[in-house]
């Protein structure tokens with residue numbers, strides 16, 4: 001098989017060991033004679049898979065008592081609506097920090113349900129940084145305060161989260177959850193589409209503090225009501241069983257690697273080396289303020305955008321896949337999720353240096 005490295009932003013690289021285990025179990029899961037894909041979600045075997053996945057996720061993130069862990073559907077995008085529908089209660093407004101394309105989408109969706117106050121924004125600087133929490137102007141009567149922990153397109157990441165007092169902090173951590181340890185108790189609610197660090201698309205992980213559940217607006221579809229999902233162990237309807245199973249294999253793999261501290265060291269090192277290579281050259285450039293650069297998604301541009309197509313073509317020919325930046329910003333983007341190995345970064349840096357020598 002050709003060795004390639006996948007720098008896709010999502011759906012993204014999965015650990016080879018996970019794919020191998022899934023392959024080995026594809027036709028016959030633990031002697032059952034069935035593929036996990038063919039099992040009832042209510043079967044003993046699948047319930048055991050589901051419970052183990054939840055237990056491993058709780059262990060990895062050291063989720064404190066008092067949080068529901070939900071395995072939902074509809075991606076992070078459906079959570080943009082689920083959050084206000086569930087959390088507004090008697091209140092009519094929520095605070096949002098605007099840091100790029102994904103916060104923009106979360107804000108637009110929330111506006112369908114409530115009055116949104118944008119309490120900080122980096123829009124005037126082309127979303128190249130995270131506004132300092134000191135400069136935020138939070139509202140005391142907000143139902144919650146929403147941040148996008150990692151802007152997958154812009155490559156801007158929160159490296160710390162502020163204490164928001166009695167206003168619950170809600171975070172879209174789609175592209176950063178499981179990349180490092182997290183103090184879950186800081187948050188009222190965390191959500192993440194699975195297709196980056198968690199598993200295949202189709203699954204959405206939600207961690208929500210129990211006291212925030214049970215006040216959904218009357219018109220909330222039951223599928224989106226956290227109380228319904230918590231009560232039914234995320235099985236109000238048929239869940240995406242295979243994605244849930246693969247996510248469970250990823251959690252097991254993460255534990256075997258040494259957990260999130262080890263992931264954090266690797267991710268810091270991988271992204272650090274790539275940023276250093278970009279910063280040391282006069283040919284490549286990263287527009288993001290160094291303190292706020294993402295460990296997961298590294299955007300960079302070439303000195304001459306005319307060379308973009310040639311760069312991508314040669315990268316692909318060398319087995320370096322999916323480096324094209326998002327269509328809204330152009331340039332390049334290397335996504336370095338947990339399953340992307342150190343060698344991928346070495347190969348990319350080598351390629352970039354050779355390309356520069358040939359074209360500068």
Ligand SMILES: Cc1ncc(COP(=O)(O)O)c(C=O)c1O
Pocket residue numbers: 010074075076077078102148150151152153172173174175193194
């Ligand atoms: C930060 C962030 N939020 C939300 C989304 C949307 O996720 P989904 O496609 O799962 O709805 C993405 C997708 O890439 C993302 O990166």
